[in-house]
Amino acid sequence: DAGVTQSPTHLIKTRGQHVTLRCSPISGHKSVSxxxxxxxxxxxxIFQYYEKEERGRGNFPDRFSARQFPNYSSELNVNALLLGxxxxxLCASSLFGLQSNEQFFGPGTRLTVL
Amino acid sequence: ILNVEQSPQxxxxxxxxxxxxxxxxxxxxxxxxxxxxxETAKSPEALFVMTLNGxxxxxxxxxxxxxxxxxxxxxxxxxxxxxxxxxYLCAFLDxxxxxQFGAGTQVVVTP
Numbered sequence: 001d002a003g004v005t006q007s008p009t010h011l012i013k014t015r016g017q018h019v020t021l022r023c024s025p026i027s028g029h030k031s032v033s034x035x036x037x038x039x040x041x042x043x044x045x046i047f048q049y050y051e052k053e054e055r056g057r058g059n060f061p062d063r064f065s066a067r068q069f070p071n072y073s074s075e076l077n078v079n080a081l082l083l084g085x086x087x088x089x090l091c092a093s094s095l096f097g098l099q100s101n102e103q104f105f106g107p108g109t110r111l112t113v114l
Numbered sequence: 115i116l117n118v119e120q121s122p123q124x125x126x127x128x129x130x131x132x133x134x135x136x137x138x139x140x141x142x143x144x145x146x147x148x149x150x151x152x153e154t155a156k157s158p159e160a161l162f163v164m165t166l167n168g169x170x171x172x173x174x175x176x177x178x179x180x181x182x183x184x185x186x187x188x189x190x191x192x193x194x195x196x197x198x199x200x201x202y203l204c205a206f207l208d209x210x211x212x213x214q215f216g217a218g219t220q221v222v223v224t225p
Contacts, residue, residue, distance in 0.1 A: 004157075033213070042118075042203050042215030043158070056211030090157070097211075102148070102160035 002027070004093050004106035012112045013081050021076040021109045025093030031055075032074040033103065034066055035090040043090055049074055050097050078111075086113045118206045120216035127194045127223050134190040135219040137204030141185035146207040149178055149189055152218070153200040161189075161202075194223045 005024045013019050025032050031050040035043035048056035049068035063079045072093075078085055088110050092103035119138045127133045139147065149161040162171040167182040175192045191198055201218040208214075 035215075040217070042205070042217045044215070045205075045213040048211060048213070056213065058212060058214075092158075102163050104160065105157035107157055 004091060004104050006089075006091050006106040006109050008109060009107070010110045010112075012114065014114050015081055015083060017081050017113075018077065018079050019081060019111060021078075021089050021091075021111070023074045023076070023091030023093075023106060025072050025074070025091075026104055029093035029095050029104070030072055031094045031097050031101070032068055032072065033092045033094075034074070034076045035092065036060075037088045037090055037108075038086075046076065048097070055097060081113045083113050086111060118204065118214045118216040120202075120204060120219050122219060123217070124220040124222070127191075127198075127221060129194060129196060129223055129225045131194055132190065132192045133194060133221070134188050135202065135221075137187045137189070137206075137216055139185050139187070139204070139206040139214075140208070141183060143208040143210065144182045144185075144206070145209045145211075147180055147182075147187050148205040148207065148213070149187070150203040150205065151200045152203055158203060189219075191221070194221075196223050196225055199223045 033048040034046040037043040045058035047066045052068045066076045068074045088108045090108045092105045094101040094103045147164045150158040152158040164180040169180040177190045201220045203218045205215040
């Protein structure tokens with residue numbers, strides 16, 4: 001069975017640009033969450049989507065947005081990139097919401113902003 | 115501001131020894147506590163999702179307890195093996211749907 005997949009694997013952008021990261025959940029999973037992880041810290045929660053609706057949001061500026069599609073895949077968009085947005089972006093899927101379900105993480109997208 | 119703290123930040127364990135470490139979290143608006151293992155160059159792997167005060171969960175040599183009233187959870191590794199070397203993360207889910215991770219406890223098991 002395919003696990004959670006993310007694309008691209010690596011990405012280099014310059015300040016002010018826009019980026020779109022993609023995530024495909026495990027088949028049958030209806031919830032997708034996005035995280036930002038910088039070296040030395042735990043993952044920071046950005047969004048959770050369940051059944052195509054936003055169910056949770058972390059402390060990130062409005063430059064960060066996401067959506068979930070009818071097939072439950074998801075996109076994370078970041079506008080007006082800053083140097084500080086350089087990080088590993090992780091996507092995780094779960095069968096239902098986060099309350100009682102374990103998440104399965106993808107390999108991540110490494111974003112570098114120059 | 116919610117704060118999830120893990121201690122110690124890192125620890126070294128001899129193979130065969132048992133160890134434990136702590137995750138502390140806010141005692142209000144609790145919904146669930148997650149534990150993950152994150153090995154270098156891999157994705158985080160879910161260990162436990164705990165929702166009830168007094169919960170105890172076990173997976174092989176790893177077990178966890180939960181005290182939601184005082185806001186802490188312990189993770190135990192019995193008879194540590196080199197393959198247990200990883201960063202162990204806990205994450206607090208509040209009733210608003212926000213998940214907050216701690217910075218992790220890095221465990222190094224030496225033969």
